[in-house]
Amino acid sequence: MNILSRWSSVALTVAAVVVIAILTTVLPGFRLSLGTQLFAYIIICLSANLLFGYADEIVLAQAAIVGFGSYGFAVAVNAGAPLVMAALVAIALSSVGSVLLAFPALRLQGLFLAIITLAFQFAFSGIAEGWRAVTGGLNGIAVNSLFTAPVPGMEAERFWFLVAGILAVLLVLALRRLVRGPFGRGLAALRDAPEAAAALGMRALHWKLVTFALAGGISGIGAVLLVGRTAYVSPGSYTVQQSMLITVAIIVGGVASITGSVLAAIIVVGLPELLFALGASAELTPVIIALTIVVCLRFLPRGIVSLPGLVGRRLRRARAKEASS
Amino acid sequence: MDTILTAVVFGIANGSLLALLTFGLVLVYRATGQLNLAHGMIGTIGALVVVEYGIIDLPMPVILLVMCGVSALLALATQQLVLRPMRNSPVWSVVVATLAVALLLRTVANIAWGNTPRPFPPIFGRKVFLIGSVPVSSQQAATIVVTVVFLLGFAAFYKFTRLGTALRAMAANRTGADIAGIPTGRLESLVWVIGGVFAGLTAFFGSPITFVTPGMLEPLLLLALAAAAIGGLTSLSVAVAGALVVGVANEFASLYIPSQFRASVPVLVIGLALLLRPQGLTVRRQRGAV
Numbered sequence: 001m002n003i004l005s006r007w008s009s010v011a012l013t014v015a016a017v018v019v020i021a022i023l024t025t026v027l028p029g030f031r032l033s034l035g036t037q038l039f040a041y042i043i044i045c046l047s048a049n050l051l052f053g054y055a056d057e058i059v060l061a062q063a064a065i066v067g068f069g070s071y072g073f074a075v076a077v078n079a080g081a082p083l084v085m086a087a088l089v090a091i092a093l094s095s096v097g098s099v100l101l102a103f104p105a106l107r108l109q110g111l112f113l114a115i116i117t118l119a120f121q122f123a124f125s126g127i128a129e130g131w132r133a134v135t136g137g138l139n140g141i142a143v144n145s146l147f148t149a150p151v152p153g154m155e156a157e158r159f160w161f162l163v164a165g166i167l168a169v170l171l172v173l174a175l176r177r178l179v180r181g182p183f184g185r186g187l188a189a190l191r192d193a194p195e196a197a198a199a200l201g202m203r204a205l206h207w208k209l210v211t212f213a214l215a216g217g218i219s220g221i222g223a224v225l226l227v228g229r230t231a232y233v234s235p236g237s238y239t240v241q242q243s244m245l246i247t248v249a250i251i252v253g254g255v256a257s258i259t260g261s262v263l264a265a266i267i268v269v270g271l272p273e274l275l276f277a278l279g280a281s282a283e284l285t286p287v288i289i290a291l292t293i294v295v296c297l298r299f300l301p302r303g304i305v306s307l308p309g310l311v312g313r314r315l316r317r318a319r320a321k322e323a324s325s
Numbered sequence: 326m327d328t329i330l331t332a333v334v335f336g337i338a339n340g341s342l343l344a345l346l347t348f349g350l351v352l353v354y355r356a357t358g359q360l361n362l363a364h365g366m367i368g369t370i371g372a373l374v375v376v377e378y379g380i381i382d383l384p385m386p387v388i389l390l391v392m393c394g395v396s397a398l399l400a401l402a403t404q405q406l407v408l409r410p411m412r413n414s415p416v417w418s419v420v421v422a423t424l425a426v427a428l429l430l431r432t433v434a435n436i437a438w439g440n441t442p443r444p445f446p447p448i449f450g451r452k453v454f455l456i457g458s459v460p461v462s463s464q465q466a467a468t469i470v471v472t473v474v475f476l477l478g479f480a481a482f483y484k485f486t487r488l489g490t491a492l493r494a495m496a497a498n499r500t501g502a503d504i505a506g507i508p509t510g511r512l513e514s515l516v517w518v519i520g521g522v523f524a525g526l527t528a529f530f531g532s533p534i535t536f537v538t539p540g541m542l543e544p545l546l547l548l549a550l551a552a553a554a555i556g557g558l559t560s561l562s563v564a565v566a567g568a569l570v571v572g573v574a575n576e577f578a579s580l581y582i583p584s585q586f587r588a589s590v591p592v593l594v595i596g597l598a599l600l601l602r603p604q605g606l607t608v609r610r611q612r613g614a615v
Binding site for chain 1: 360362407410411414416417418420421422424425426428429431432433435436543544547550551554558584585586587588589591592595596
């Protein structure tokens with residue numbers, strides 16, 4: 001990275017934080033809430049893309065990983081833990097949930113991992129609905145103390161928007177550095193040439209545990225923000241469909257790409273809103289997801305991120321043809 | 326002792342239903358390398374169509390025919406419209422695509438027909454007889470018998486007919502089969518149709534137990550995936566045996582695991598299968614690669 005791009009990225013970060021700070025003061029409440037959700041999902045999609053894209057593990061249980069953190073956060077806050085403590089609990093729990101999947105990932109590749117993670121997701125949903133003593137069953141858990149922000153004189157919505165925005169910007173930057181640095185290259189080596197990586201002394205067990213723990217922890221941050229926004233947890237937000245939506249959004253946005261993760265978050269949050277704005281029922285969301293993914297896998301297997309390159313290549317080819325004729 | 330015996334008998338009855346579902350799943354995977362996560366929904370739609378359009382009042386063979394027919398058509402449509410164009414895509418994209426199809430069917434069914442469970446009369450009557458001290462319903466007995474008949478019938482077809490041989494050739498070595506002049510494209514469609522028929526059969530025998538809802542086969546499909554995983558996804562016989570084991574295990578789980586944690590049985594079974602086969606579940610693929 002040369003000095004110019006380093007300065008430009010610092011400038012961009014500062015600009016982004018300033019914009020978020022300004023938005024915090026001017027936006028009306030419901031937009032703030034939507035914004036918080038978007039930031040939370042940017043973080044979650046970064047985590048999902050770390051597993052699905054960079055580490056090439058077909059994990060179909062992202063919503064469950066997030067759910068661990070969300071329930072943990074809600075229970076901890078209700079038990080009287082201070083916010084930061086509760087957030088740490090959430091991050092730890094998501095991390096543990098994610099690491100649970102790292103063990104099968106050591107033995108299983110591709111389809112088998114997809115199966116066991118899907119089963120894991122169903123188990124999570126079933127237990128979240130059934131274990132009423134802890135999860136509140138279908139009614140979920142209300143976290144009423146979150147309606148007042150910890151900062152005096154600030155509305156809760158504005159507080160969470162600001163926190164979510166800053167965390168999202170920081171994590172985008174951090175992940176960008178991470179995947180471009182030694183860690184990212186290590187993941188690429190393990191993914192593309194596992195035997196060579198092993199021969200060079202890389203320990204797959206160590207790497208997978210770290211990757212899953214890290215991705216889980218990042219998801220845990222997103223989980224905290226999601227609960228902070230709504231002051232409520234229920235199984236309905238952590239379903240198989242949600243896991244599916246996240247996976248699909250990453251494929252549509254761009255696999256193994258930071259920009260793709262951000263696009264994915266816009267899809268996850270924006271699609272139901274768009275349907276709502278168009279007057280369509282939110283029930284239709286899965287139909288749109290399914291159709292999008294089938295079309296996308298067929299025509300744009302590398303996602304929206306690849307679109308500029310694809311169009312550019314077409315144009316160049318057309319121009320070359322013109323020039324030669 | 327009696328509860329244990331009852332659990333075993335019920336487990337075998339549920340397990341043979343599971344075997345039907347698993348069989349279709351593994352059959353398609355073996356021949357085409359495509360794991361069809363929409364398998365359960367494909368059967369479910371057959372059942373829903375039968376219940377919703379008054380076919381339920383017609384004679385039993387008609388019901389069976391319509392159910393399997395609808396499922397087979399749906400399977401064919403999935404294969405032709407979604408999977409055929411993706412032939413050269415990576416493994417994960419096929420899984421995601423079939424999961425998307427499952428989601429699509431599930432949602433469309435929910436919107437079109439609602440979520441209320443509709444009864445499905447037991448086709449083999451409501452008689453209950455005792456084997457020793459264990460009560461067995463005629464429906465359960467019939468499910469076991471029919472499953473055995475269908476599986477043996479298919480095994481014979483697979484082993485002794487030209488078509489079956491061609492299918493086996495395709496499963497063993499696709500390129501080789503192509504070169505030998507076997508129309509693998511058409512056979513692939515055929516396998517999906519057979520898979521659809523098995524999904525329809527499962528729905529036909531499962532409906533009286535689960536009632537008909539858009540999500541009726543969802544828990545069963547997860548267990549089927551567990552059973553299939555025991556057989557490494559490719560072995561039909563191990564998968565069928567696995568289905569029986571999973572069926573019995575699930576019955577015991579419902580005895581000893583409190584209901585709120587029962588959803589974790591499939592994960593535990595797959596995890597256990599892993600422990601029992603420490604070399605992993607991909608042995609066959611490695612052998613095939615040599």
